[in-house]
Amino acid sequence: MKSVAIKDEYITLGQFLKLADVISTGGQAKFFVQEETIHVNGEPENRRGRKLYPQDTVKVEGFGEYQVTRS
Numbered sequence: 001m002k003s004v005a006i007k008d009e010y011i012t013l014g015q016f017l018k019l020a021d022v023i024s025t026g027g028q029a030k031f032f033v034q035e036e037t038i039h040v041n042g043e044p045e046n047r048r049g050r051k052l053y054p055q056d057t058v059k060v061e062g063f064g065e066y067q068v069t070r071s
Contacts, residue, residue: 002064005071006054013040013058014048022063037061 004020011019014029023032029048038045039059040052052058054070 001057002066003069004066005069006052007071010051010053011068012048013038013045013050013052016052016058016066016068017048017060020058020060020063020066022060 002020004016006016006019013033014026017023017029017032018026023029033046033048038061040050041057052068054068056068057065058068059065
């Protein structure tokens, strides 16, 4: 599992995908979350505005599993 560190209290799923190098631009997030299988803490998720907090886990089909940490 890869760790992705954030500075703030939370990060949105769309911002997270860019920070984790899953997508290259923020504009891709809307389409990416609709077309790909993403699970947050084991639950399916398709909202790019979903807030992620430290200790949350994100699994992106074809890319791997990530854990949000505080930097």
